[in-house]
Amino acid sequence: MSKFWTVLFHTYISRVKTKSFIISTIITMLFVLAFLNVDKIFALFEDDEVKQVAVIDQTEQLFDPLVKQIEQSGDEIELHKFEEDEKAAEDAIHEGELDGVLILSFNDEGLPEGVLKAGTVTEEKWIGPLENALQQMKVMIATNQLELSPEEVAAIYEPVSFERIAIEEGAKTETEVAQATFIVNFLTILIYMAVLIYGMMIVTDVAQEKSSRVMEILVSSVSPVAQMFGKIFGIALLGVTQIVVLILVGFLSIQSTSNTEDSIANVLQLNQLPVSTLVYAVVFFLLGFLLYATLLAMLGSLVSRVEDANQVVTPVVMLIIAAFFLATFGMNAPESTFITVMSFIPFFTPMLMLMRVGMLQIPVWEIALSIGLLAGTVVLFAIIGARIYRGGVLMYGKTSLKDIKQAIALTKK
Structure with missing residues (x-):
């Protein structure tokens, strides 16, 4: 039995001292920490700069409501009413003066729609809030057309109550x-x-x-x-x-x-x-x-x-x-x-x-x-x-x- 313990501890000690075991343990520890704190890690690389977005409002009605919607959401986006054409806005984007240009219009049903032009369209942090703000405006206009009260709109969008209850014992x-x-x-x-x-x-x-x-x-x-x-x-x-x-x-x-x-x-x-x-x-x-x-x-x-x-x-x-x-x-x-x-x-x-x-x-x-x-x-x-x-x-x-x-x-x- 003593030889069994000798082999056991020799195997354990010789392995636990190896560089490969120590390095693999440290790397895995870092991976665990990174996985459990992935949100904090992503936050370190997020760009906190306020995004400058030009708005070409072809409706002459949507710019002000959109600004209010963005301000209420608290997103780091600054909207500017742009009086020139799309080509001038695109040139400003290429020169780094703007992050994007949003073109607003009405569709055939009289509801708002938008086209966003930017250098890249992968930065969901600021593009997503813009889309959400326009969506909220669309809902407001549509409900006004249907003559729905704010309470009725809230009731429609309120999540359904759905509770799971197991009735079997244990x-x-x-x-x-x-x-x-x-x-x-x-x-x-x-x-x-x-x-x-x-x-x-x-x-x-x-x-x-x-x-x-x-x-x-x-x-x-x-x-x-x-x-x-x-x-x-x-x-x-x-x-x-x-x-x-x-x-x-x-x-x-x-x-x-x-x-x-x-x-x-x-x-x-x-x-x-x-x-x-x-x-x-x-x-x-x-x-x-x-x-x-x-x-x-x-x-x-x-x-x-x-x-x-x-x-x-x-x-x-x-x-x-x-x-x-x-x-x-x-x-x-x-x-x-x-x-x-x-x-x-x-x-x-x-x-x-x-x-x-x-x-x-x-x-x-x-x-x-x-x-x-x-x-x-x-x-x-x-x-x-x-x-x-x-x-x-x-x-x-x-x-x-x-x-x-x-x-x-x-x-x-």
Whole structure:
């Protein structure tokens, strides 16, 4: 047992000290911070300069109402009544004196319409408000033509009252479903990335030791089983370290913006997230990682060169990708029979059952059964994987999945 801990801590410490781990952690932290503060980042690059827009009012009626509408909206746009022709306005735009020219007219129904000419038409920050202001004027004129009162207009545009109420006992509320969707999306991506990144670390570790012949020295002092599980848990601990750091950074970032109404914390009310959802998330994440890590370590033992690793682990990677897509599309129909059945298949359970637990109120026995099947499969593949690993680490040459039978034969010898 002491040799198992030696391999575990050696794997963990040697990896956590590497420049690649430190740099990748810092880069991912920056990405998390950027994602959670994307609105603030965009604000830094926004142009606060007041836009100068000339208005050619062919109706002689729309300029003043448009100015009032823009002033009420508080947008940084300054309108100027332009008495010259369009060509002069276009020349002023080219020379940088104006940002745009708006040509106002009436259509056949007597309603306002506009044509905006600018150097570019991609700056939605000031073009959008102009269009909205003209739209409001159109509504006002149309309602006057129809002789509607302001109260009647307000009643027409008032959003419809639509409330969702679940009447089944224990069913998720709309807020709980939104919370679950966020956390399930986050954790599904986390499981997917963790298995691919840290699982492949196990494969490359074994392949590097075999290609450098270090494995021949290791097997003489440490049993292959201790090596296998030492590497799995060492890499798992490495992954947990990185994930905890990233979650902590994300949590602190969310908390720092929780005083704003549109922050993620307030919109989703993450502080009210059920503890059971988080517990199940941790359980399914750990069991899912152990299942796929065991498979990858087992197949990695057959690889003699790092270049051959992708060929051998492709079936496992395809399973992970399939589980990810099933969970992604399953969010639209979590109660479907297909998703329900697939959630009990251990390879898909970590993502699909987590999605169902988060979004639905399902019986406890279903959760217990899925966890039991998943844990049992982890133990089964651990036993099988240990046997294959014991013989596989001593095999060299061209690698294929057919070598599993030969690895088991070597183990018996």
